[in-house]
Amino acid sequence: LAKTTQPISMDSYEGQEVNITCSHNNIATNDYITWYQQFPSQGPRFIIQGYKTKVTNEVASLFIPADRKSSTLSLPRVSLSDTAVYYCLVGDGNAGNMLTFGGGTRLMVKP
Amino acid sequence: GEEVAQTPKHLVRGEGQKAKLYCAPIKGHSYVFWYQQVLKNEFKFLISFQNENVFDETGMPKERFSAKCLPNSPCSLEIQATKLEDSAVYFCASSRLESGNTIYFGEGSWLTVV
Numbered sequence: 526l527a528k529t530t531q532p533i534s535m536d537s538y539e540g541q542e543v544n545i546t547c548s549h550n551n552i553a554t555n556d557y558i559t560w561y562q563q564f565p566s567q568g569p570r571f572i573i574q575g576y577k578t579k580v581t582n583e584v585a586s587l588f589i590p591a592d593r594k595s596s597t598l599s600l601p602r603v604s605l606s607d608t609a610v611y612y613c614l615v616g617d618g619n620a621g622n623m624l625t626f627g628g629g630t631r632l633m634v635k636p
Numbered sequence: 637g638e639e640v641a642q643t644p645k646h647l648v649r650g651e652g653q654k655a656k657l658y659c660a661p662i663k664g665h666s667y668v669f670w671y672q673q674v675l676k677n678e679f680k681f682l683i684s685f686q687n688e689n690v691f692d693e694t695g696m697p698k699e700r701f702s703a704k705c706l707p708n709s710p711c712s713l714e715i716q717a718t719k720l721e722d723s724a725v726y727f728c729a730s731s732r733l734e735s736g737n738t739i740y741f742g743e744g745s746w747l748t749v750v
Contacts, residue, residue: 559738563677568640568727568741610677621667621691621731624739626679 529613529627536633543600545630547613550594555617558589558596559624563610569626572611573598600632608634638662640742642728643710648748649718657745658710661730667691668711669729669739670703679727685711718749 530548537543549558557576561569573580575587575596586599600607610629616622641660649655661668670682681695685705696703700718705711715722725746729739 566744568729568743571738571740574738612677621684621686621733623669623681623684623692623695625681626671626677629677631677 528625529615531611531613531627531630533628534631534633536635537603538635539604540602543603543607543632543634545598545600545611545613545632546595547598547627548595549613549615552593552615553617555619556593556615557617558587558593559614559616560585560587560598561612561614561626563612563629569612603632603634605634605636608632640728640730640740641710642726642742642745644745645743646746646748648750650750651719652717655715655718655722655747655749657713657726657728657747659712659728659730659742660710661728662740664732665730665740666733667731667739668705669731670711670713671727671729671741673725673727673744674723682713682726715747718747720749723747723749 559574560572562572563569573585573587577589580587588597610631612629614624616624643658668685672680683693683696683703684691688705700716703713725744727744729741731739
Protein backbone atom coordinates (compact mmCIF):
# COMPACT_ATOMS: atom_id res chain seq x y z
CA LEU A 526 0.00 0.00 0.00
CA ALA A 527 1.31 3.42 -0.91
CA LYS A 528 2.30 5.52 2.09
CA THR A 529 1.30 9.16 2.25
CA THR A 530 3.13 12.08 3.81
CA GLN A 531 1.42 15.32 4.75
CA PRO A 532 2.35 18.33 6.86
CA ILE A 533 1.28 17.81 10.45
CA SER A 534 -0.39 21.20 10.72
CA MET A 535 -1.14 24.40 8.84
CA ASP A 536 -2.51 27.79 9.83
CA SER A 537 -4.54 30.09 7.66
CA TYR A 538 -6.88 33.06 7.89
CA GLU A 539 -10.47 33.42 6.88
CA GLY A 540 -10.93 34.16 3.20
CA GLN A 541 -7.58 32.76 2.13
CA GLU A 542 -7.01 29.88 -0.24
CA VAL A 543 -5.41 26.88 1.45
CA ASN A 544 -3.34 24.30 -0.37
CA ILE A 545 -2.41 21.06 1.39
CA THR A 546 0.09 18.88 -0.41
CA CYS A 547 0.41 15.16 0.06
CA SER A 548 3.33 13.01 -1.11
CA HIS A 549 2.73 9.46 -2.27
CA ASN A 550 5.90 8.40 -4.05
CA ASN A 551 4.96 4.74 -4.27
CA ILE A 552 1.52 5.20 -5.77
CA ALA A 553 0.51 2.30 -7.98
CA THR A 554 -1.01 2.48 -11.42
CA ASN A 555 -4.44 1.44 -10.15
CA ASP A 556 -4.46 3.78 -7.16
CA TYR A 557 -6.82 6.70 -6.69
CA ILE A 558 -6.21 9.65 -4.38
CA THR A 559 -8.92 10.50 -1.91
CA TRP A 560 -9.19 13.29 0.65
CA TYR A 561 -11.27 13.22 3.81
CA GLN A 562 -12.08 15.91 6.36
CA GLN A 563 -12.59 15.18 10.03
CA PHE A 564 -14.03 17.52 12.65
CA PRO A 565 -13.54 16.79 16.35
CA SER A 566 -15.87 14.10 17.65
CA GLN A 567 -17.09 13.26 14.15
CA GLY A 568 -16.36 10.66 11.52
CA PRO A 569 -14.25 11.45 8.46
CA ARG A 570 -16.19 13.03 5.63
CA PHE A 571 -15.37 12.43 1.97
CA ILE A 572 -14.22 15.60 0.21
CA ILE A 573 -12.86 14.69 -3.20
CA GLN A 574 -11.24 11.91 -5.20
CA GLY A 575 -9.10 11.91 -8.32
CA TYR A 576 -6.81 9.84 -10.47
CA LYS A 577 -4.92 12.42 -12.52
CA THR A 578 -4.89 16.07 -13.61
CA LYS A 579 -7.52 18.19 -11.87
CA VAL A 580 -10.80 17.46 -10.20
CA THR A 581 -13.14 20.13 -8.87
CA ASN A 582 -16.36 19.94 -6.92
CA GLU A 583 -18.41 22.40 -4.91
CA VAL A 584 -16.10 22.10 -1.92
CA ALA A 585 -12.54 21.77 -3.19
CA SER A 586 -10.16 21.16 -6.04
CA LEU A 587 -7.62 18.38 -6.32
CA PHE A 588 -4.50 18.86 -8.42
CA ILE A 589 -2.51 15.80 -9.44
CA PRO A 590 0.67 16.19 -11.51
CA ALA A 591 1.51 13.85 -14.37
CA ASP A 592 3.81 11.65 -12.28
CA ARG A 593 1.08 11.29 -9.60
CA LYS A 594 3.68 11.19 -6.84
CA SER A 595 1.95 14.01 -5.04
CA SER A 596 -1.39 15.74 -4.91
CA THR A 597 -2.65 19.08 -3.64
CA LEU A 598 -6.00 19.72 -2.03
CA SER A 599 -7.08 23.30 -2.59
CA LEU A 600 -9.73 24.89 -0.39
CA PRO A 601 -10.90 28.26 -1.76
CA ARG A 602 -11.65 31.09 0.66
CA VAL A 603 -11.60 29.12 3.89
CA SER A 604 -13.79 29.98 6.83
CA LEU A 605 -13.50 29.21 10.53
CA SER A 606 -15.67 26.15 9.99
CA ASP A 607 -12.99 24.62 7.77
CA THR A 608 -10.81 24.07 10.83
CA ALA A 609 -10.39 20.30 10.83
CA VAL A 610 -7.98 17.48 10.13
CA TYR A 611 -7.54 16.62 6.45
CA TYR A 612 -6.45 13.15 5.40
CA CYS A 613 -4.90 12.15 2.11
CA LEU A 614 -5.41 8.49 1.23
CA VAL A 615 -4.22 6.36 -1.63
CA GLY A 616 -5.80 3.09 -2.63
CA ASP A 617 -7.02 1.16 -5.62
CA GLY A 618 -10.47 1.92 -6.86
CA ASN A 619 -11.92 -1.47 -6.08
CA ALA A 620 -14.91 -1.50 -3.83
CA GLY A 621 -14.35 -3.22 -0.55
CA ASN A 622 -10.63 -2.64 -0.37
CA MET A 623 -9.68 -0.76 2.72
CA LEU A 624 -8.16 2.70 2.69
CA THR A 625 -5.02 3.41 4.72
CA PHE A 626 -5.05 6.65 6.67
CA GLY A 627 -1.91 8.64 7.35
CA GLY A 628 -1.49 11.13 10.16
CA GLY A 629 -3.48 13.90 8.48
CA THR A 630 -2.97 17.67 8.41
CA ARG A 631 -4.51 19.74 11.16
CA LEU A 632 -5.74 22.98 9.56
CA MET A 633 -6.42 25.90 11.85
CA VAL A 634 -8.31 28.79 10.31
CA LYS A 635 -8.01 32.01 12.26
CA PRO A 636 -10.26 35.08 12.11
CA GLY B 637 -31.07 5.29 5.81
CA GLU B 638 -28.90 7.97 4.30
CA GLU B 639 -26.29 7.87 7.01
CA VAL B 640 -24.19 5.23 8.67
CA ALA B 641 -25.75 4.88 12.10
CA GLN B 642 -23.60 3.77 14.99
CA THR B 643 -24.68 2.93 18.52
CA PRO B 644 -23.94 3.55 21.28
CA LYS B 645 -22.20 6.92 20.94
CA HIS B 646 -20.41 6.39 24.24
CA LEU B 647 -19.63 3.24 26.16
CA VAL B 648 -17.69 2.78 29.40
CA ARG B 649 -16.48 -0.63 30.42
CA GLY B 650 -14.31 -1.93 33.22
CA GLU B 651 -11.28 -3.96 32.26
CA GLY B 652 -12.27 -7.49 31.47
CA GLN B 653 -15.85 -6.63 30.58
CA LYS B 654 -17.39 -7.17 27.18
CA ALA B 655 -18.16 -4.32 24.79
CA LYS B 656 -20.46 -4.54 21.81
CA LEU B 657 -20.88 -1.86 19.18
CA TYR B 658 -23.46 -1.67 16.42
CA CYS B 659 -23.55 -0.23 12.93
CA ALA B 660 -26.33 0.17 10.40
CA PRO B 661 -24.80 0.90 6.98
CA ILE B 662 -26.37 3.18 4.42
CA LYS B 663 -29.23 1.41 2.69
CA GLY B 664 -28.05 -0.24 -0.49
CA HIS B 665 -24.40 -0.33 0.50
CA SER B 666 -22.79 -3.72 0.12
CA TYR B 667 -19.58 -3.12 2.04
CA VAL B 668 -19.07 -2.39 5.71
CA PHE B 669 -15.78 -1.42 7.34
CA TRP B 670 -14.67 -1.05 10.93
CA TYR B 671 -11.82 1.28 11.87
CA GLN B 672 -10.30 2.08 15.25
CA GLN B 673 -9.02 5.59 15.91
CA VAL B 674 -6.72 6.15 18.84
CA LEU B 675 -4.76 9.20 19.95
CA LYS B 676 -2.95 11.42 17.47
CA ASN B 677 -5.49 10.74 14.75
CA GLU B 678 -4.17 7.26 14.03
CA PHE B 679 -6.64 5.07 12.20
CA LYS B 680 -6.37 1.31 12.20
CA PHE B 681 -8.37 -0.81 9.80
CA LEU B 682 -9.96 -3.76 11.57
CA ILE B 683 -12.26 -5.67 9.25
CA SER B 684 -14.56 -5.33 6.26
CA PHE B 685 -17.61 -7.20 5.05
CA GLN B 686 -19.25 -7.71 1.70
CA ASN B 687 -22.86 -8.16 2.71
CA GLU B 688 -22.69 -10.81 5.45
CA ASN B 689 -19.36 -12.25 4.38
CA VAL B 690 -15.99 -11.25 5.78
CA PHE B 691 -14.09 -9.48 3.00
CA ASP B 692 -10.84 -8.52 4.69
CA GLU B 693 -9.95 -9.24 8.31
CA THR B 694 -6.24 -8.57 8.18
CA GLY B 695 -6.43 -5.87 10.84
CA MET B 696 -8.49 -7.78 13.33
CA PRO B 697 -6.96 -8.77 16.68
CA LYS B 698 -8.61 -12.16 16.68
CA GLU B 699 -8.09 -13.16 20.28
CA ARG B 700 -10.66 -10.78 21.71
CA PHE B 701 -12.30 -9.04 18.75
CA SER B 702 -15.10 -10.43 16.64
CA ALA B 703 -17.51 -8.93 14.15
CA LYS B 704 -20.63 -9.93 12.27
CA CYS B 705 -22.92 -8.58 9.59
CA LEU B 706 -26.07 -10.69 9.52
CA PRO B 707 -28.99 -10.19 7.13
CA ASN B 708 -31.67 -7.80 8.37
CA SER B 709 -29.64 -6.88 11.45
CA PRO B 710 -27.14 -4.14 12.30
CA CYS B 711 -23.52 -5.14 11.96
CA SER B 712 -21.69 -5.58 15.24
CA LEU B 713 -18.18 -5.38 16.63
CA GLU B 714 -17.61 -7.17 19.91
CA ILE B 715 -14.63 -7.02 22.21
CA GLN B 716 -14.37 -9.72 24.82
CA ALA B 717 -12.43 -9.00 28.00
CA THR B 718 -11.63 -5.39 27.20
CA LYS B 719 -8.23 -3.93 27.99
CA LEU B 720 -7.23 -0.35 28.69
CA GLU B 721 -5.60 -0.07 25.25
CA ASP B 722 -8.95 -0.81 23.60
CA SER B 723 -10.05 2.70 24.58
CA ALA B 724 -10.62 4.42 21.26
CA VAL B 725 -13.24 5.64 18.85
CA TYR B 726 -14.57 2.87 16.66
CA PHE B 727 -15.81 4.01 13.26
CA CYS B 728 -18.03 2.07 10.97
CA ALA B 729 -18.14 2.94 7.27
CA SER B 730 -20.01 1.64 4.28
CA SER B 731 -19.77 1.82 0.51
CA ARG B 732 -21.55 0.78 -2.64
CA LEU B 733 -20.06 -1.58 -5.17
CA GLU B 734 -20.33 1.15 -7.81
CA SER B 735 -18.57 3.84 -5.80
CA GLY B 736 -15.14 2.27 -5.92
CA ASN B 737 -13.22 2.90 -2.76
CA THR B 738 -15.20 5.93 -1.58
CA ILE B 739 -16.48 5.03 1.83
CA TYR B 740 -18.87 6.90 4.11
CA PHE B 741 -18.26 6.99 7.84
CA GLY B 742 -20.56 7.04 10.80
CA GLU B 743 -20.07 9.34 13.77
CA GLY B 744 -18.22 6.73 15.76
CA SER B 745 -18.64 4.95 19.07
CA TRP B 746 -16.40 6.15 21.90
CA LEU B 747 -15.23 3.26 24.04
CA THR B 748 -13.56 4.02 27.33
CA VAL B 749 -12.10 1.13 29.29
CA VAL B 750 -11.40 1.95 32.94
